[in-house]
Amino acid sequence: MKPARQIVDGVLLLNKPVGITSNAALQKAKWLLNARKAGHTGTLDPFADGLLPLCFGEATKFSAYLLESDKRYRAVMQLGVTTTTGDPEGEVLDTREVMVDCAGINAVLPRFMGETEQIPPMHSALKHQGRPLYEYARAGIEIERPPRKVTIRSLAMIECAPPRVVLDVQCSAGTYIRTLAQDMGAALGCGAHLSALTRTAAGGFTLDQAHTLAQLESLDASQRQALLLPADCLVAHLPAVQLDATDATALCQGRSVAYAAAHAGLTRVYAAAHTFIGLADASAGQLVPHRLVATQNA
Template sequence: MKQARQPIDGVLLLNKPVGITSNAALQKAKWLLNARKAGHTGTLDPFADGLLPLCFGEATKFSAYLLDADKHYRAVLQLGTTTTTGDPEGEVLDTREAAVSRDDIAAVLPRFMGEIEQIPPMHSALKHQGRPLYEYARAGIEIERPPRKVTIRALELIECAPPRVVLDVQCSAGTYIRTLAQDIGAALGCGAHLTALTRTAAGGFSLNQAHTLAELETLDPARRAALLQPADCLVSHLPALHLDDASTTALCQGRSIAHPAPHAGLVRLYTAANRFFGLAQADAGQLAPHRLLATQQT
């Protein structure tokens, strides 16, 4: 008799390699873990590598909280060359001499600190009339894109040997590092594109916590599953409440309860046995269920 597949719930911190899409990495990890349901928390381009948190099972319910979190990148720029995509996968548009110094680069970086506006690249997954922009780009069609506000929280010059420049970038979700590289190149008057990009952190997770697909392939199923972080790691920034069995049951049945929660807004919910079972909205002495695990864990 075929043994029933055990549910897989949790978060895998994956170190995605260069050369594959985020979805291909997700599907490979899903297969290795024998998981039913899976999703990622923000894609990395095929030419990029680094931290790609993957959610499985019940953890997918909370993936949006990491999708919206700040990200941290190590970006390698090639000054003097622009491409159609802003990265090494595009065709070269223009080549100029990158006659700039470290002081020149350091002088323009402050322009890109704080809240800035970016025009999303045509080679992106943003939708226009139901189709991703990259489909229009491949067909040679240019779509007008309104600028979007993003926040660059830190921008540090790590290496400077023009035309090669390495930057450390901490930014809000939705920031296009390819566009940032192009805009910095334009400000320097020589143009630029990304040649390499590594995501080093996302939310509260860092790349040194991540595992490679090659590592997963060497492990047996139990050891692979043991690498998963619990679902509540995605919402650890929210305040926590521990509830008695009666309150837990009421919320899991979809009922609001009276509770003097010390914080207004979303809160993490735990049973009396310290088991996470979802999120509730706290307001005016009431707790209303917001997003709960499929099974009550009392």
């Protein structure tokens, strides 16, 4: 019999395999860690693999900061073939001859750099009236989607053997690489779809730090726990404040404390022995509780 669910706090950097959903990967890791509460920081489609940071316990309170961070991908684009979904899971819509060469492909890349607008694909998890768009798509219903601003920070061709092209893409959160492949295919006049996708970085984390489900399965319970990063790794980009015992206790109780900060905005807060107690807003000479770690008692 499996033991009762445990209080597990921390972040697991998972290398999601191709062929399963992000939620299935999360549930498997949650089971292996025997955790009570878990969540991920942005889905990867079943055909995609790569870095999928998973949050457990108190770390789930800070998952949004990684969800909203930049991502990096290795994207494989198949020229000359368009599909209903923009990826290999859809039906082929059209096949065209690929006349463009590597120089021609490289020449269009600058068009997609910087801030741009994308229309989210119908086959996506975005919600419309409480239902994901892909449910409407499967029912043959087209929903009007307003364009969204995204930013492509870098875009480089790392392999070129038309009709197969491999791109390195660094982009803002919410960017659809499938849509990027389709738009590039249209610009090249031959159409394209995304045939493979690997997330190589998210926020300050990289794929070479991640662990596979097979690796997790090979470890015992204590070894799995040792792989977890502390919750404050999700907000490491924010400035930090060390409080004495009195102020730390007050903050944990939901009270503001005086603090002559040189900066304003969200701040990581620590009690004695560098114990992370959560986030506070620094303003007007005070630290105001923002999001606290419930299990800590300063």
